[in-house]
Amino acid sequence: MAQAFAQTGRLFRFSLKKDWLKIFLWLLGAAFFVFVGVFAFVEVYGDPAEREAMAYAMQNPAMEALFGRAVGEDNYTIGAMYTHMMSIMTFVLLAIMSILLVVRNTRSEEEDGILELIQAQPTGRVAHTTAAILLLVTTNILVLIISAGVLLAFGDSSMTVEGALLTGTIYAGAGIFFGAVTLVTAQLSSNARGAMMLAFGVLGIS
Amino acid sequence: MEKVIEINGLKKAFGKTQALSDVSFDVTEGEIVGFIGPNGAGKSTTIRILLGLIKADAGEARIFGKDVWKDAVDIHKRVAYVPGDVNLWPNLTGGEVIDLFLSMRGQKVDKQRKEELIRHFEFDPIKKCRSYSKGNRQKVALIAAFAADADLYIFDEPTAGLDPLQERVFQEQARQAQKRGASVLLSSHILSEVEQLCDTVAIIRQGEIVEAGSLDELRHLTRTQIILRTEEDALELEKQAFAHDVVREKGEIIFQLDSEKMPEFLSYIEPFKVTKLESAPPKLEDLFMRHYESTRGGV
Numbered sequence: 001m002a003q004a005f006a007q008t009g010r011l012f013r014f015s016l017k018k019d020w021l022k023i024f025l026w027l028l029g030a031a032f033f034v035f036v037g038v039f040a041f042v043e044v045y046g047d048p049a050e051r052e053a054m055a056y057a058m059q060n061p062a063m064e065a066l067f068g069r070a071v072g073e074d075n076y077t078i079g080a081m082y083t084h085m086m087s088i089m090t091f092v093l094l095a096i097m098s099i100l101l102v103v104r105n106t107r108s109e110e111e112d113g114i115l116e117l118i119q120a121q122p123t124g125r126v127a128h129t130t131a132a133i134l135l136l137v138t139t140n141i142l143v144l145i146i147s148a149g150v151l152l153a154f155g156d157s158s159m160t161v162e163g164a165l166l167t168g169t170i171y172a173g174a175g176i177f178f179g180a181v182t183l184v185t186a187q188l189s190s191n192a193r194g195a196m197m198l199a200f201g202v203l204g205i206s
Numbered sequence: 207m208e209k210v211i212e213i214n215g216l217k218k219a220f221g222k223t224q225a226l227s228d229v230s231f232d233v234t235e236g237e238i239v240g241f242i243g244p245n246g247a248g249k250s251t252t253i254r255i256l257l258g259l260i261k262a263d264a265g266e267a268r269i270f271g272k273d274v275w276k277d278a279v280d281i282h283k284r285v286a287y288v289p290g291d292v293n294l295w296p297n298l299t300g301g302e303v304i305d306l307f308l309s310m311r312g313q314k315v316d317k318q319r320k321e322e323l324i325r326h327f328e329f330d331p332i333k334k335c336r337s338y339s340k341g342n343r344q345k346v347a348l349i350a351a352f353a354a355d356a357d358l359y360i361f362d363e364p365t366a367g368l369d370p371l372q373e374r375v376f377q378e379q380a381r382q383a384q385k386r387g388a389s390v391l392l393s394s395h396i397l398s399e400v401e402q403l404c405d406t407v408a409i410i411r412q413g414e415i416v417e418a419g420s421l422d423e424l425r426h427l428t429r430t431q432i433i434l435r436t437e438e439d440a441l442e443l444e445k446q447a448f449a450h451d452v453v454r455e456k457g458e459i460i461f462q463l464d465s466e467k468m469p470e471f472l473s474y475i476e477p478f479k480v481t482k483l484e485s486a487p488p489k490l491e492d493l494f495m496r497h498y499e500s501t502r503g504g505v
Contacts, residue, residue: 006279007310014306018295112293117347120257120287120360121310122279 006124011131015105016138022104023139026097030143030171033093034150037086041078042154051076058084077158082151083167092203094143094171095178098136099199102179105132107186107195133183140175144168178203208235209271210358210389211256216265218251224413225251229265231408231418233358233389238380240400241393243410249393250290252410253362256391257287269358283311286351290363292343294335300346301331307350320353326375340367352379359383359390365399377403429462435482436475446474458482 016023045051055076057063067085106129109115118128148168151159178199185198211233218226226248233239243249254260255267258278267274269281294303308315324331329345338346344367351359359380365373380390380403394400400407401421408418417424429450434440435458443459444452448467453460463471463485 003279010310018298021297113289113291114293114295116254116257116259116289117287117292117307118310119259119278120282120285121307122282122312123310124279125258 004124004126005130006122006127008124008127008130008134011118011123011127012134015131015135019101019105019135023101023135023142026101027139027142027146030090030093030097031146031150033090034086034147035154037090038082038151038154038159041082041086045078045081051078051081054081079158079160079163082159083163087167087170090147090171091174094140094175095203096200098140098175098179099182099196099203101139102132102136102182103186103192103196103199105135106183107189108192110186111192129183133179136179137176140172140179143175144172147171209233210235210237210269211391212266212268212271213252213256214266216252216255216267217263218248218255218260218413219263226255226262227413229410229413229415231415233391234406235389236384236387237406238384238390238392238404240404240407241391241410242395242397242400242407244395247410248413249410250362251413253287253360253391253393256360257282257285284357285360286354286356286358287360288344288347288351288362288364290366291340292347294338294343294346296336297334299332299334300329300338300342303335303346304331304350304353307347308353311354313355316353316355319355320349323349323352323379326379327372341369341372344368345372348376348379352383355386356383357388359388360393361390362393363395364392365394365396373399430465430468431486432459432461432463432471433482433484433486434459434461434475434480437479437481438477440475440478443475446471 045054058067058076067088109118109128115128119125144165145168148164151164151167152161181202182195182199185202186192186195189195189198209232211231213232214230216226216229217224229248229252231239241249241252251260255262256269256274258274258281261275270284272281274281294300304320305315308320323329327345327349329342329349335343335346344364348364351361361380365376368376377399380392383390390403392400392403404421406418406420407424409416440459443449443461448464448471450462450464
């Protein structure tokens with residue numbers, strides 16, 4: 001079995017080398033997205049009365065359908081509000097990032113014949129895919145750290161360390177989940193475009 | 207001599223399409239073997255099985271005496287492969303990709319040899335792969351392969367996209383590899399290339415090896431083209447058993463002669479006072495065409 005994974009590390013380092021700029025820009029984007037969210041919430045809903053009004057609005061069935069059942073409505077802090085309202089959008093953003101990343105590193109390379117070249121080298125049969133998974137997980141862990149960091153740095157007192165870490169973990173989990181979905185669709189579809197469409201389809205349904 | 211590649215009764219089907227129905231041939235150490243056949247005959251499928259990229263349905267394939275599917279990683283340490291269509295990561299330079307491929311082999315990179323190859327192929331390694339033409343991407347794979355000092359080189363139509371000068375560089379490098387004691391499997395449908403480089407060929411058609419052996423052996427099966435001018439008209443030539451496809455043109459007779467019937471032909475034609483006699487050696491093309499035609503003839 002060890003043979004199947006031969007050279008995974010080298011391939012992983014190599015994929016970092018070729019993709020670091022894209023990943024860096026995505027992470028920057030994600031960090032900015034979280035930052036803007038937090039900043040706007042602190043700015044707009046600074047007044048507890050406004051938050052209460054919003055909490056009331058959230059009980060509207062339509063809003064519930066859109067964002068999910070609100071938590072902690074009796075004490076609707078900025079932290080609770082942020083996690084409640086922004087999560088869904090951040091999920092989508094990170095899911096898109098993960099889907100693109102996985103397709104780029106698996107199906108597209110297979111299609112271009114690059115995979116063939118790599119597998120003709122002394123690399124294990126699943127090394128290439130494992131490297132892509134490692135890249136996906138690494139990227140999403142960075143998302144976790146960055147988003148938790150941003151929340152802590154710019155949020156108000158209602159955002160605790162645990163809360164921030166939890167939010168970051170949920171984000172990373174969403175990214176990894178959709179990355180994993182894409183790994184499956186990459187096998188199902190006959191080309192990269194199809195794999196991406198299928199994965200986005202799953203994202204749309206969820 | 208040791209067998210480097212042994213293939214025995216290989217079969218592979220993709221869904222309902224039978225890509226390989228019976229492929230068997232060997233490559234001996236230090237040999238350059240041409241693997242020829244029309245497009246879609248199963249050349250690339252065979253090579254993919256050899257590289258352990260896909261699994262054969264039946265039959266046996268061994269490289270260096272090891273199973274190509276189970277021991278792929280071990281085998282690949284001593285094998286260099288160049289496909290016919292090379293695609294690379296657009297945002298890396300050619301030099302970086304060459305270094306990656308070489309580093310994956312786990313050997314020390316012979317820098318001098320790499321530089322030498324880059325010079326020979328007139329390749330610019332500092333440009334991004336995005337800007338390379340097909341021929342230049344091909345060179346990346348070729349340079350990485352030849353710099354690797356492998357024991358077996360597998361080429362799948364490697365010169366597609368190279369200009370004739372670079373093609374010659376490729377042939378030269380392949381010969382040098384042979385001198386080092388390496389073996390080469392060269393798949394191609396460009397027959398002149400195979401003819402120049404190979405001692406042995408295996409011809410594949412519709413997933414089956416139809417002929418395998420040394421070039422000289424195979425030529426016995428073919429006919430020689432004769433161009434003839436005589437003082438007295440050899441009207442009876444058409445009726446001779448050894449002559450085929452006789453054409454008369456501007457006082458010359460052009461026909462195909464069974465190669466082994468040469469003495470009979472010479473004694474027959476002597477009385478007619480020959481003024482011109484040209485004979486062209488049988489080309490691989492003829493060999494190839496005969497096999498190709500036989501599919502339509504249902505032989």
